[in-house]
Amino acid sequence: MRWIVRDSESAVLGASDFRVEEARPRDGTVLFVVHGDLDLHSADELGDLLVGAVDRGASSLVVDLADVGFVDSQGLGALLRGTRRLGAGEGRFRLVVPAPEIRRVFEITALDRVFPLDATREQALAGAIGEQGEPHHG
Amino acid sequence: MLARLAVASVARAVPLSQEELTDLKLAVTEACGNAVRHAYPSGSLGEIELDLVPGVDRVELVVEDHGAGIELPVVEREASEVGGMGLSIIRAVVDELEVGPGAEGGTVVHMTKRTARPGSGRGRRGRPEV
Secondary structure (H helix, E strand, O other), X not given: OEEEEOOHHHHHOOOOOOEEEEEEEEXXXXXXXXXXXXXXXXXXXXXXXXXXXXXOOOOEEEEEEEEEEEEOHHHHHHHHHHHHHHOOOOOOEEEEOOOHHHHHHHHXXXXXXXXXXXXXXXXXXXXXXXOOOOEOOO | OHHHHHHHHHHHHOOOOHHHHHHHHHHHHHHHHHHHHHHOOOOOOOOEEEEEEEOOOEEEEEEEEOOOOOOHHHHHHHOOXXXXXXXXXXXXXXXXXXXXXXXXXXXXXXXXXXXXXOOOOOOOOOXXXX
């Protein structure tokens, strides 16, 4: 089976319904709920949002990837941008990754050692550390 | 996205496990992403040819561009950097990988993924250094 893509970017064009919802469940903590594919065409958007939140004072980020169908290296790079901007504080950056096929991308790149991966949003928020340096409790 | 849709169409012809399907989508996306970033930089566009050849126990994937070409030492160096995780991912999810110049310039990425019926117990997981 052969496909010829005339417009090279179309080969990796992300789903048109990519969008990110943002919420502040607690002072200092920003929750991003990502929908669609996280790839070459959407990674910069998410990375900019993560970096922007930190620059505006967020001390803890939770990124929910439960509704993400695909993550490639560019998507991983966007998440790394966010965690690097945030600094090395343990528990300050958490990912919700319930799907095994998405979790596998983190495993094969060994980034599951870098990002705390939670199965549910509740677990991620509970594990995140807020502005006061105290763990969440629900 | 088109590349992943192409892989999905192969999955309708060949029995693939969910993990194998995910691996193929990852490999093709990363190969196409490399072509976009390296073969046609600075927003220029060009053709990418994608061949998916399902076999009895394998799927071959060939991604060819007609762009600037990738210097292999550069590719190897980038493999340890954030922006160069693509080839590391490909190496982890396929069984054979060849990257070379195309017949008329550009770059050809030839990948082979051996497949097995779901539940056969065969699997391959790699953890490349990043």
